[in-house]
Amino acid sequence: DAYERLYLDSGFTATDDAHIAILAGGTVGGGTTVNWMTSIPIPDRVRAEWEEQHGVTGIASPRFKQDLNEVLREVGAQPSEKIPPKDAALIRGAEGRDWGAEKIQMNRAECGDCGTCPFGCKRGSKQSTLRLHLPQALESGAHLIPDCKAERLIISNGTVRGAVTTCGTRAGAPRTLEIIAPQVVVSGGALRTPLLLRRSGLTHPAIGQNLRLHPVTLAAGIFPEKIEMWRGTMQAAKSEEFIEPMEDRNGYIIESAPGHPGLLSLGIPWTSRDEHQRLMKLAPYIAPFLAIAKDDGGGRVSETRSGFAKIEYRTTPRDERTLRAALGSLVRMAEAAGASEVIAAGSPPVSWRRRDGVEAFQVLQRRLTRFDFSPNRGTVFSAHQMGTARMGSDPVDHACDPFGRVRSSSRPRATDPHGGIVKGLYVADGSLFPTALGVNPMITILALAKRVARTILKDA
Incomplete structure (x- = not known):
């Protein structure tokens, strides 16, 4: 069961x-x-690889090391x-x-x-997201809707407007729920995040690729x-x-x-x-x-x-x-x-x-x-899936920028107001990894979530 x-x-x-x-x-x-x-936190060698070979700015810095240590403590x-x-x-x-x-x-x-x-x-006893982070979010006014599938994102003029979801899929008689939000974070994991991005009309060639x-x-x-x-x-x-x-x-x-x-x-x-x-x-x-x-x-x-x-x-x-x-x-x-x-x-x-x-x-x-x-x-x-919306500096090879912002395409039009970035749309899960880690990824994913959260606050 x-x-x-x-x-x-x-x-x-x-x-x-x-x-x-x-x-x-x-x-x-x-x-x-x-x-x-x-x-287990990401090895320093892999952090250096991400920064040097994929342009993930600051991932090898003391600031991200602090994020990792904070997560371990939390x-x-x-x-x-x-x-x-x-x-x-x-x-x-x-x-x-x-x-x-x-x-x-x-x-x-x-x-x-x-x-x-x-x-x-x-x-x-397990100090999971379910036990730690979601209760904190709920106390701060968030709403949690379980048994709900994100069907597609609402995107217009290069800006995310929300998401269309189907709720009650297990209980029968599902209903459609449209959620309006100026900022959306996709955290469906490396096997589901790229599917949602594709269903939403995003065409970047790296979406769904580079699976590890x-x-x-x-x-x-x-x-x-x-x-x-x-x-x-x-x-x-x-x-x-x-x-x-x-x-x-x-x-x-x-x-x-x-x-x-x-x-x-x-x-x-x-x-x-x-x-x-x-x-x-x-x-x-x-x-x-x-x-x-x-x-x-x-x-x-x-x-x-x-x-x-x-x-x-x-x-x-x-x-x-x-x-x-x-x-x-x-x-x-x-x-x-x-x-x-x-x-x-x-x-x-x-x-x-x-x-x-x-x-x-x-x-x-x-x-x-x-x-x-x-x-x-x-x-x-x-048991670890990674990399299908990987982050990095190259707009052709990386579906997200170094801070989790989602790219709409590898070659944005000259008229694109955001330079190929979907305004307000972020990824915060193992999909972001440019390469495999070689160790269990949970701590690294949680630390990346902190990094993406700072970016969201900065962009708001």
């Missing part, structure tokens, strides 16, 4: 070739309502006092390989470590002791040992991967009924690890005739090298943590059992250097 109500397309979204399964929030509060609370980001067994295994495996590992900061207060974060927070997905690869260790991945803090530990890019690959970050037994049953690559049953019986002893890759691969989002998002995305050879390296790291980590069996997710999966010995493990590692990440072979997920 939570997946149907809280996630985009009831939690079953994927790229058009079914290669990458996608999870995205689709409720009040967006991704902050359902995410795993991992709070959401109460702090490491967990309790380390669940799956995260203890990650730390143990990293230390066994002489890799760095540390606790993850999470946006929470008085958390009960109940493990239900992906289904909303039943205790109200942070492709995720997975491996799991089966341990002698109980792990129960579904209990406790969702993600309490990470390793940034491989976060820096290399000549032949991008960087990636390693984190623990929680999972509900029902999700595990769907995520286990199918080989046979007996093998699936065996692994489900071992579920309490499984500790999954994931790696989030900073991707180069481009994609685009468009709207189908039935109103759904068509997500086209292809990994590049460099992305696939990154995923292979990441999968190899996950397997080595699980082995060093003491797993009796290690499984690299794929179709078919690749596995090793400790009783097979060291030589067999070396064979596994060599196989992973050739692992097939072509569509429907390598298992790839995405």
